[in-house]
Amino acid sequence: QSVLTQPPSVSGAPGQRVTISCTGTNSNIGAGYDVHWYQKLPGTAPKILIYENTNRPSGVPDRFSGSKSGASASLAITGLQAEDEADYYCQSYDSSLSGFVVFGGGTKLTVV
Amino acid sequence: QSQLVQSGAEVRKPGASVKVSCKASGYTFSNYGIGWVRQVPGQGLEWMGWISAYNGYAHYAQNFQGRVTLTTDTSTNTAYMEMRSLTSDDSAAYFCARGNGYNPALDIWGQGTLVLVSS
Secondary structure, eight states, X not given: OOSXXXXXXXXXXXXXXXXXXEEOOTTTGGGTXXXXXXXXXXTSOOEEEEBTTTBOOTTSOTTEEEEEXXXXXXXXXXXXXXXXXXXXXXXXXXXXXXOEEXXXXXXXXXXX | OOEEEEOOOEEEOTTOOEEEEEEEESSOGGGSEEEEEEEOTXXXXXXXXXXXXXXOOEEEOTTTTTTEEEEEETTTTEEEEEXXXXXXXXXXXXXXEEEOSSSOOOOEEOOOXXXXXXX
């Protein structure tokens, strides 16, 4: 069971908008710690999409955006494309005894 | 361009140890830390720990404390992850990634190293 809770799966049609939530507690996201988001395709290394809640690294399309409110964060993908089909993970810091960096359980995005 | 290149796949017997390398290039190695993440087949990403390439300070996730050792060699710009007392549950892909701070944004990743633990 992950400290950060993500929906196991989401889906959307090409061109649509989807959001992926990442729900934490007052020892991680709710305590003000930043959230980062990664995209992972099978057999490849994760790729950073969003860092520090809302920032996009150069080269990441502006179809990807991040937000954070209270103890939750969200990743939004607009203009869904077939190539967006992947697993998505959120990451934050947890100050409890579990210690340090924590990942969400991951969300499988299916483009139908 | 900045990149991390990891060592190749490993096969070990239960109880053995494995040491995975992660060679950095294209940036000043000592300016960043290296985090280690693993993914067991069919499961999500799991944080293992982080080491500063500047001073060698390392901290470990609770699940790996005492069984994993992270090191760096600034003469070769290489980070290492050694895991001892392997079990079949440790069969996974192991990734190194560049990042700084207590909650690093991991912006450059190695390609991953598959470790298979089997008798």
